[in-house]
Amino acid sequence: MRLCMLSLSRSQRVLPSSRVGMSRDQNAEARLLKQRLAEFMDEARANERKLRRFQALELKLVSLNSILELIDTLLNPDPAAVSWDQVSLLLFDPEYEVQRMFKDEGIQLEEKPTLMFVSGMEEMEALYSASLFPSLGAYRSSKHGRLFKHARKKPASVVLLPLVRYGRLIGSLNIGSYDADKFVRGVRTDFLEHFAAVVAICIENGINLERLKRQGLTDTLTAINNRRFFDQRIIEEVDAAGRSGKPLSCMLLDVDFFKRVNDTYGHQVGDLVLREVASIIRAQLRGSDVLSRYGGEEFSALLANTGIDEAEEVAER
Numbered sequence: 001m002r003l004c005m006l007s008l009s010r011s012q013r014v015l016p017s018s019r020v021g022m023s024r025d026q027n028a029e030a031r032l033l034k035q036r037l038a039e040f041m042d043e044a045r046a047n048e049r050k051l052r053r054f055q056a057l058e059l060k061l062v063s064l065n066s067i068l069e070l071i072d073t074l075l076n077p078d079p080a081a082v083s084w085d086q087v088s089l090l091l092f093d094p095e096y097e098v099q100r101m102f103k104d105e106g107i108q109l110e111e112k113p114t115l116m117f118v119s120g121m122e123e124m125e126a127l128y129s130a131s132l133f134p135s136l137g138a139y140r141s142s143k144h145g146r147l148f149k150h151a152r153k154k155p156a157s158v159v160l161l162p163l164v165r166y167g168r169l170i171g172s173l174n175i176g177s178y179d180a181d182k183f184v185r186g187v188r189t190d191f192l193e194h195f196a197a198v199v200a201i202c203i204e205n206g207i208n209l210e211r212l213k214r215q216g217l218t219d220t221l222t223a224i225n226n227r228r229f230f231d232q233r234i235i236e237e238v239d240a241a242g243r244s245g246k247p248l249s250c251m252l253l254d255v256d257f258f259k260r261v262n263d264t265y266g267h268q269v270g271d272l273v274l275r276e277v278a279s280i281i282r283a284q285l286r287g288s289d290v291l292s293r294y295g296g297e298e299f300s301a302l303l304a305n306t307g308i309d310e311a312e313e314v315a316e317r
Helices: 017-063 067-075 097-104 121-125 190-215 227-244 258-265 267-284 308-316
Strands: 086-092 115-118 135-138 157-165 168-177 248-254 290-295 298-304
Touching (some): 017 067, 067 097, 067 190, 115 121, 121 168, 168 190, 227 290
Antiparallel strands (some): 157 168
């Protein structure tokens, strides 16, 4: 009997088909894992860049001492700091307090269409239904039209960020994107929620700081500007009128026979009269005019861009 022996080199050996298939599957799985790891790393780096941009913007907001500057920065962010296409701010202002702050600085709210106010909480709460969490989704004119009425080109997707302090809704920061996939339900909103919390704190602190400033410049009885405020403001208005060449008028008013009112009916009634007179005068003035209690029963009003004839008409009213 002859034996025939066949020797194969290592390179010539044939692996079972099952082992070949397993090797190919392992290689494919390794490539897939490598691809996913690269995607995760890219996402992590993108999130890190986003976090740094948000932190820079937050630090800037925290450093501002004026509510007016704060709101202006929010509505006009550095394009390099955010990836938004549009932004608007809706504030709950039932007492007209924040709006008066702007008007007292001579800022016309009509020139700031991205800044809006509501006096009723129902309208504010309707934006968020029952939950005070970011609301993401496609732009709908029925829900978002008012918030982006200033925009010629409407956003494709939006996120509404509730501004909450101590469980109370004080406003809504509304962000729009032309990318329909930018703000969709289900995406993580960690950065946005943190940013909204910082914005809410900054707005509340800014309003409180402005209140403290105004306490020293406001007449406690009539709630209008006091003599100290008038003395500061008239210098600013005269300087502005001199630079612009536009007229400036100043009215001084007093209440006739006011001493007789106090003597006859008492000082409490006299206080009511002063409050009512201040309210009536304020109703006849423009938002840009500056009304102050000059002293006692005397009031003053600075009328910017107003000549003598127009000022006389206002005085007669």
